[in-house]
Amino acid sequence: MSDTETTTMITPSEVIEHIYCPRFTYYMNVLNIPQFEDRRFKVLKGREVHKRRETENRFYLRKKIGVVDRDLNVYLASPGLGVRGVVDEVLTLEDGSLAPLDYKYSPYREHAFKTHRIQIILYGLLAREAYQKPVTRGYIAYIRSGSRLAEVPIGEAEEITAQQIVAEILDIIQTGRLPKKTPHRAKCGDCCYKNICV
Numbered sequence: 001m002s003d004t005e006t007t008t009m010i011t012p013s014e015v016i017e018h019i020y021c022p023r024f025t026y027y028m029n030v031l032n033i034p035q036f037e038d039r040r041f042k043v044l045k046g047r048e049v050h051k052r053r054e055t056e057n058r059f060y061l062r063k064k065i066g067v068v069d070r071d072l073n074v075y076l077a078s079p080g081l082g083v084r085g086v087v088d089e090v091l092t093l094e095d096g097s098l099a100p101l102d103y104k105y106s107p108y109r110e111h112a113f114k115t116h117r118i119q120i121i122l123y124g125l126l127a128r129e130a131y132q133k134p135v136t137r138g139y140i141a142y143i144r145s146g147s148r149l150a151e152v153p154i155g156e157a158e159e160i161t162a163q164q165i166v167a168e169i170l171d172i173i174q175t176g177r178l179p180k181k182t183p184h185r186a187k188c189g190d191c192c193y194k195n196i197c198v
């Protein structure tokens with residue numbers, strides 16, 4: 001998390017952490033206690049693999065979903081939305097709309113896809129604002145599932161859901177309130193905050 005002069009901005013990655021457990025927001029952004037680095041490893045590894053794939057799969061996406069152009073590693077920020085981040089690719093599709101694409105160094109799993117969805121929706125909202133072009137869908141490529149491509153619709157309902165989650169996170173950061181523990185207590189077993197989380 002970082003502050004501009006007047007606006008607190010969070011990243012889509014922080015949104016994923018929050019969905020995993022709202023207390024991650026509290027420990028990371030209110031108390032400023034970082035996580036162990038092992039979770040970061042997958043992100044870095046994913047970027048490495050992504051770079052290799054850029055040359056290997058240059059025409060793969062073009063054929064599969066009708067990409068006519070793409071920008072790589074695009075920094076996007078919206079003070080209004082309160083979100084900033086770097087998306088792996090912003091695709092221009094045949095119909096003139098844009099679609100964000102993010103690579104994940106993980107196999108496709110349904111429960112993880114639900115959280116990755118919110119991240120790609122946020123990238124979509126950021127891209128729409130930055131480029132002033134329509135965005136109706138985004139994509140997630142799961143590198144360890146043979147670059148399986150998952151499509152994420154981005155419409156009004158998805159926008160409202162994503163905005164509500166961002167508002168919840170900003171509220172915790174601004175008020176410093178301690179959120180409830182995750183109801184899925186199985187997550188606590190290997191959580192890096194388990195010794196301080198009471």
Ligand code: SF4
Nearest residue numbers: 021023181188191197
């Ligand atoms: S120990 Fe459990 S409730 Fe506490 S931060 Fe970790 S996952 Fe969340």
